Amino acid sequence: xxxxxxxxxxxxxxxxxxxxxxxxxxxxxxxxxxxxxxxxxxxxxxxxxxxxxxxxxxxxxxxxxxxxxxxxxxxxxxxxxxxxxxxxxxxxxxxxxxxxxxxxxxxxxxxxxxxxxxxxxxxxxxxxxxxxxxxxxxxxxxxxxxxxxxxxxxxxxxxxxxxxxxxxxxxxxxxxxxxxxxxxxxxxxxxxxxxxxxxxxxxxxxxxxxxxxxxxxxxxxxxxxxxxxxxxxxxxxxxxxxxxxxxxxxxxxxxxxxxxxxxxxxxxxxxxxxxxxxxxxxxxxxxxxxxxxxxxxxxxxxxxxxxxxxxxxxxxxxxxxxxxxxxxxxxxxxxxxxxxxxxxxxxxxxxxxxxxx
Numbered sequence: 103x104x105x106x107x108x109x110x111x112x113x114x115x116x117x118x119x120x121x122x123x124x125x126x127x128x129x130x131x132x133x134x135x136x137x138x139x140x141x142x143x144x145x146x147x148x149x150x151x152x153x154x155x156x157x158x159x160x161x162x163x164x165x166x167x168x169x170x171x172x173x174x175x176x177x178x179x180x181x182x183x184x185x186x187x188x189x190x191x192x193x194x195x196x197x198x199x200x201x202x203x204x205x206x207x208x209x210x211x212x213x214x215x216x217x218x219x220x221x222x223x224x225x226x227x228x229x230x231x232x233x234x235x236x237x238x239x240x241x242x243x244x245x246x247x248x249x250x251x252x253x254x255x256x257x258x259x260x261x262x263x264x265x266x267x268x269x270x271x272x273x274x275x276x277x278x279x280x281x282x283x284x285x286x287x288x289x290x291x292x293x294x295x296x297x298x299x300x301x302x303x304x305x306x307x308x309x310x311x312x313x314x315x316x317x318x319x320x321x322x323x324x325x326x327x328x329x330x331x332x333x334x335x336x337x338x339x340x341x342x343x344x345x346x347x348x349x350x351x352x353x354x355x356x357x358x359x360x361x362x363x364x365x366x367x368x369x370x371x372x373x374x375x376x377x378x379x380x381x382x383x384x385x386x387x388x389x390x391x392x393x394x395x396x397x398x399x400x401x402x403x404x405x406x407x408x409x410x411x412x413x414x415x416x417x418x419x420x421x422x423x424x425x426x427x428x429x430x431x432x433x434x435x436x437x438x439x440x441x442x443x444x445x446x447x448x449x450x451x452x453x454x455x456x457x458x459x
Contacts, residue, residue, distance in 0.1 A: 103172045105137050110144075110173075113166045120155045121444050126163070129447075132180070142167055143177035149443035150307075151182040151228035155438035184307040184439075185446040189329035191298075198232070200331040200442045201260065201309045202362065203324065205354070207346025209240075209315040212367040213336045215408060216431070217312035217418045218246045220334075223435035225267035226419065229307040232262065233270040234297050236324060237314040241274030248415020251275060259302040266420055271301050294323045308439070325357040331442050332362035334399065338364055339386035351394055362441050363397035364390050365434055371404040372426065396442065400434040403427055 112162065115127040126132055135144040146163060149158065160178055167176050186199040200275035204220070214237060221233040234244045235243035244250065247265040252275045255261060262269035273293060301307070309372045311324060324330070333354040337347035347364070354361055366387025371379045381404065405427045419428045 105138060105140070105142065105170060105172045107135055107137065108144055109170050110137070110167060113170050114163060114294045117159070117162045117166050120158060121422035121440055122149075122447055127160075127177045134179075140172055140174035141177065142170075143174070143179075145179040145181050148180060149447060150184050150439040152224055152436045152439035154180070154433065154440055156180055168185040169402070170326070182228065183352065185443055187331045187442070187446040189331070191328055196204075198303065198306045198309045200307065200446065201311065201328055202438065202442065203311045203313055203333040203354075203359070204336060205313040205350050206315050207348065207350035208334045210340050211315075211336050211347075212402075212408075213237075213315065214240075214246065214312050215412055216334075216336050216365060216367055216402070216434075217310055218243060218412075219419045219428075219431045220435045220438065221268045221308075221310040222266045222272075222417050223238055223419045223432045224308055224310075224439060226432075227435070227439075229439070230305060231268045231305050232306045232309045233268050233269065234311045235272035235274065236294055236297065236311050238273050238293055241272045241311060242412075243270060244274045245415060246412045246417065249275065250368075258300075260296075260300050261302055265415075266417065269303060269306070271297050295327050295416055298328055308442070325354075325359055330359045332360040333376050333444065334362050334438060335362060335363045335390075335396075336367050337387050337390060338368055339380065339383040341383065341386065344390050346388055348394065351390070351396065360445065361394075361396045362438055365399050366401045369401035369415075390445055397437075399437045400430055402430045402434070424447060432445050 110292050114132055115125045117126050119126055119129055122129060131147045133145040133147050146159060160180065163178060164176050167173055184199050191198055204213060204217045221231050225231040228383065233243065235241050247270060249263040249270060251266050252263050253261040255299050262271045263275060335347050335351045337344055351361060368382055371381055373379055388398050403426050405425060407422050407425065408418050410426055411421045418425060419431055422428055
């Protein structure tokens with residue numbers, strides 16, 4: 103019996119994309135379908151290389167194709183094409199498909215650490231990632247990535263530094279070490295616009311933006327200069343941190359920036375005897391997410407290797423990729439990528455946004 107492409111596509115049309123809730127064929131996610139005797143090969147084009155449901159989709163497409171009479175062998179390749187969120191970013195010469203701000207209501211919650219590790223985790227999955235250190239007052243991203251200078255400019259354009267597969271720009275690379283950064287609003291706005299308009303980013307799937315803490319000029323300038331796909335709020339479990347994080351979250355809502363979710367950092371400490379210590383309280387991030395009807399993206403535990411990695415320029419997703427912290431960050435990065443893709447696909451194709459928690 104001859105196997106036809108129509109029969110294969112009919113079988114694959116019964117496989118739903120778990121987050122977009124439409125079948126893979128309708129979503130044009132099946133590419134390069136070939137049939138050679140009893141062997142079927144094709145590519146599944148995911149909406150992000152950091153797809154958290156990659157394994158489930160692979161399993162379901164194989165099971166579906168095996169129901170077609172005559173099929174003996176299946177070869178499935180997983181590829182990705184990150185959708186553009188459709189927002190116009192006139193200041194940036196090259197396409198940035200999605201821009202994600204990571205903010206907090208207060209300092210000291212590990213926002214920059216989260217930003218750096220999420221950016222590297224997305225790059226590890228195969229995405230093209232940029233990291234803009236917009237924390238003008240305390241630019242410590244270069245230290246966390248082990249970068250001490252920018253490449254020479256080309257045709258009056260700043261060239262980002264590269265580390266661990268990501269492109270990075272920071273005010274910390276443009277001033278002398280130890281020089282105090284005293285900025286008024288117009289100066290800060292100018293610096294952020296320069297990071298967008300005068301940097302040769304190239305084409306990016308994701309631009310991660312590490313904001314300064316609080317609800318001041320930097321966040322306002324950024325939201326006005328660069329249409330954002332969404333914002334992620336980083337908080338600690340403790341009550342004081344939640345109050346500040348809530349202000350940051352509501353600021354983005356007032357600026358009409360979609361809230362991608364809340365991350366609870368330094369959630370707990372696992373002790374050698376197997377018990378868990380809640381140093382900063384417990385459950386605060388989930389409480390904030392629930393109280394503001396915002397997705398909860400996950401908890402990141404405490405680990406001294408996070409601090410060591412930040413000091414030595416080796417993020418924990420690189421230095422200890424199998425640690426509980428690294429796995430938590432990788433899962434959060436996948437959740438962020440999935441939500442951004444769903445929102446972009448929904449905007450571009452009028453699909454309902456309905457992410458299963």
